[in-house]
Amino acid sequence: MAGFKLDLNKLSVGTDSNTASVPRDIFTALPGKLAKFQYPRDVQGQVWEEWYNRKDNSTNIIKMNTGSGKTAVGLIILKSCINDGVGPAVYVVPDSYLVEQVLEEALNLGIAVTQDEKSQKFLAGKEILVVNIHKVVNGRSVFGVGDEGSKIPIGSIIIDDAHACLSTIEEQFTLSIRRENPAYSDLFRIFESSMITQFSSKTLEIKSGDRNAYVRVPFWKWQDDINEITSILLRNKENSDLSFKWPLVKENLKSSQCIVSAGKIEISPHCIPIQMIPSLFNARRKIFMTATLVDESILASHFGITDDSLINPITPKAIGDIGDRMILMPQVIDPNITDLDIRNMCFEISKKVNVVVIVPSEHRKAFWLDVADEVLGKGNIHEGVQKLRNNHVGLVVLVNRYNGIDLPNSACRLLVIDGMPDVRRLVDKVTQSMLLGSQHTNDEIIQKIEQGMGRGVRSSDDYCAVLLLGKALTGAIFLGGSLDKFSPATKKQIALSESLVSQLPDTTLATIKSALEYCLSQDPDWVMASKSVLTNLEAAKRKGIDVDIVNRRKAYDLASRNMSHDAARILIEGAHADDIIYQGYLKEHAAEYINYYDKTEAQKMLKSASNDNYRVLKPLTGVQYLKLEGAALEQAKQCCNYYKYNFPTSNHLVVYINALLEKLIFMEETSNVFEDAIENVAKIIGFNSHRPENDTGKGPDDLWSLGDGEYLVIECKNGASSPKINKHDCNQLNGSGEWFIEKYDHTSRFTPLIIHPSTKIEHAASLRETSRVMTVNDLDKFKTSVSSFINSICSANKMHDESFIRERLIAHNLRAQNIVRNYTTAFSRN
Known part of the structure; x- marks a missing residue:
């Protein structure tokens, strides 16, 4: 037979990976995949089967746990689309870091991929394009924008980690016109008078350069002047803060909202007009993949999905394959535990294992700098994550990075979510303010927290302890129905962790650290319990979309x-x-x-x-001001009634007050949260209160009724950084005093109060002689008294005992006659 040559091309062969349509068949037939991909996981097979049954739907949503092989599922689905002739195929991820991960997974599977959108193989449907979301959605997208049409057509597209792509999409559809841009002053001139009718004081603060103030332009003013607004933007469209975004927004200005601050004017549509990226909008098959999105409804506002795919996402039959997590809230276990206590504990643990801390802002990052071994941001995130994966680094801080980071196995054994996730856009701050007290307010927070908690466990074999830190954060989670908004697996793990805590002999930090060791050391009994609560866990029954x-x-x-x-x-x-x-x-x-x-x-x-909702825009005819009457009830009785109707247990009250007091800080860009906290802390100690300027557009930031005709007229300048109280702030407090005199009769008496870091007023400024200042020290003293008061009645379980509360109000100097005397300071002129 020597020299005999067979023509193998004439052999009759079965379906191969380039011709098969069924995802499981493609997976089985892939010739170059690594040995670890010998068999698909059950959850992968279930998702492939269900998707294949629905593949001709224009939209499908797939929900899978992190670490369950989601990337491989997506690549095989796109390979199936290509084999069906529905190409070109694009795999989209939130950032460039995750592009590398998808490329690596494709290489291990033996699937052809590229990063070059000009690749002829991609355009011919022979390989999958892998890009980040910014490559697809931007004002100069290579795929085409608006009237350009589809410069690069897309047949099938997967948006992986869809929830993590949303912030990039929002940013691309938001115009941020800096004060240095000539358009700023031209637009401000148009808006000024209408802004004053809504919020006169805040408008004047914006003019004076106050970074904390921002005002929404009334929609009627926006609509009336849309042509002039458009002309101004057109004249300045080549400016750097407009040029890349203008093509996306220009056709959708009419149905946009506008917020003005001292530093910028922000313009954003009510919903994302995703049709401005025709290739994405018109793709024949759109698949959205997500691990932790609690409610898919947000895909409606950002991607225009309103069909049945929202209420029928594709999920595996079992969803309990996420790995072992112990999730603890130390400041709910013991409200007296401080952030500093927890930081020190985390530092000690970081000497043995990698500890990763996610903070919401640069401000909060500073709290960890003394103990941090690394701080990771945009410039060093990839290198830092690789270092964590390969070595023991210690304690690492991530700034506002709740998604898009994989920290498997020893890369992260203790994960800390520190503080409330921050919103950056002015439009989000406005919406957050309008919805204070609504059940909708915590939805986005819960989503981000769950995203963050998913960073440390990346497979069913992985494990990680999780600490939720910050009294505002734990308060938002613990109070109300927020816990129920987590995914089924997370809820089970929280419940198991709470069950463990209930057996602790005490609530000291040392005991909590010992409890963490059950997870960190993978105690066999803990591992068995942890896995058992996730066994046969099924996706939650749909409660209906939002x-x-x-x-x-x-x-x-x-x-x-x-x-x-x-x-x-x-x-x-x-x-x-x-x-x-x-x-x-x-x-x-x-x-x-x-x-x-x-x-x-x-x-x-x-x-x-x-x-x-008194926080919405005020009608042109005005909203009639309703007087804040003096307390009809004695202060202690008022406290009792407030606690009875708002807090089912004393622990709920303690957690709430800790969260509330944490918001009372001197820091820039926190004015709205601060003013809201000032309003609510009054109610906690038995006074009526509200926010006149926020409610009606006129009056002080806060007004407290102390009873017997006595009031506090309060202006909050907690974001001020000047060494003196400037003339503008003094005039504002004086103006609020005049407003009070106009609204209340002669039997009512008031004390003007400004919350400011300085007691000195500028030389050219003046204040009523009765005016007082609450400084940083005064505020800290007041917060300590309130905290001690609440702890005293809760520890004694006397929430509904009027006599006991009255005694404690007196003991902690929180009666009406004590407030000005004990917690404010006289102003000075020198």
Whole structure:
């Protein structure tokens, strides 16, 4: 047989990986995959099968746990699409770091991929393009923008970690016009008078350069002057802060909102007009993959999805394959444990294992610098993560990075989520403010926290302890129904951890550290218990999508097609009284659409909205100011009633007050949260209070009724950094005093109070002689008294004992007559 040559091409062969359509068949037939991919996991097979049954749907949503082989699932699905002739195929991830991970996974599977959108093999449907979301969605996208059409057509596209892509998409569709841009002053000139009618003091603060103040432009002013606004933006579109985003936003200015601050003017559409990227919008098969998205409804606002895929995501039958996590909230276990205590404990643990801390801001990063071995940001994130994977580094801090980072196995054994996730855009700050007290406010926070907690466990064999730190954060999670918003697996792990805590002999930090060791040392009994609670865990039964978000998307799409009457109707019919604050928010949104065709009716709707939610825009006719009457009840009784209706247990009250007091800090860009906390701390100690300027556009930041005709007129300048109280701030406090005199009769007496780091006023400034200042030290002293007061009544379980509360109010100097005397300082002129 020597020299005999067979023509193998003539052999009859079965389906191969380049011709098969069924995902499992493709996986089995891949010739170059590594040995670890010999068999697919059960969860992968289940998802492939379900997707294949629905593959011809224009949209599908896949939910899989982190570490369950999600990337391989996505690559095989796109390979199936290519084999079906539905190419070109694009795999999209949140950032460049994750691009490398997908490329590596494709290499291990033996699937052809590229990063070059000009690749002829990609365009011909022979390989998959792997890119980050910014490559696809930007004002100069190589895929084409707006009227350019689809410069690079897409047949099938996967958006992996879809929830992590949302912030990039939001940023690309948001114009941020800096004060240095000539457009800023031209736009401010147009908006100024209407802003003053809404928030006169804040508008003056913006003019004076106060970085804490921001004001929303009323929608009627925006609509009336849209042509002049557009002309100003056109004249300046080549400016660096407009040039890359202008093509995405220019056709959607009419249905946008505008917020003005001292540093910038921000313009953003109510929903993302994703049709401005035609290749993405028109892709025949769109697959959104997510690990931790609690509610897929947000895909409606950002990707325009309103079909049945929202309510029928593809999930494996079992979802308990996420690995071992012990999740503890030390400051709920013992509210007296401080952040410093926990930091020191984490530092000790970091000497043996890698500890990763996720902080929300640069400000909070500073708290960890003394004990941090590494701080990772945009410039060094890839290198830092690789170092964690390969070595023992110690304690590593990540700034505002809740997604897109994989820290498997020894890369992270203790993960700390420190503080409330921050919102950056002004439009998000405005929305957050409008929805204070609504059940919707915590949804995004819970989503980010769950994303963050997923960083440290990347497979079913992995393990990681998790600490939730910060009294504001733990308060947001522990109070209300927030715990129920976590995924089923996370809820089970939290419940198991709480069960462990219930057996602790005490609540000292040393004991909590000992409890952590059960997870960190992988104690066999703990591992068995941890795995057992996840066994046969199934996806939660659908509670239904957030219809409000979907309705807002539908309304936005209708208004964009000049069908404003139908847009308003959808929102009005969707408004519901079980959440009155959100109902007011939706009514204001409806009023904006009504204003396109009936300005009078729009103002009527806005008036109704302001009755539901006093933080919405004020109607042109004004909102009648309702006096804050003196306490009808004795202070202790008022406390009792407030606790009874708001806190089911004393622990709830302790956690709440700790979270509330943590918001009372002197820091820039926290004015809204601070003013809200000042309002609520008054109620905790038995006083009536509200925020007149926020409620009606005029008056002080906060007003307290101390009883017997005595009031505190309060201006909050907790973000001030000047060495003296400037003339503008003095005039504002004096003006609030005049407002009080106008609104209240001669039997009412008031003390003007400014919260400011300095007691000295500028030479040219003046204040009423009765004016007082609450300084940093005064505020700290007040917070200590409030905290001690609450702890005293809760530790004695006397929340509903009027006599006991009265005694403690006296003991902690929190009676009406004590507030000015004990917690404020006289101002000085020198």
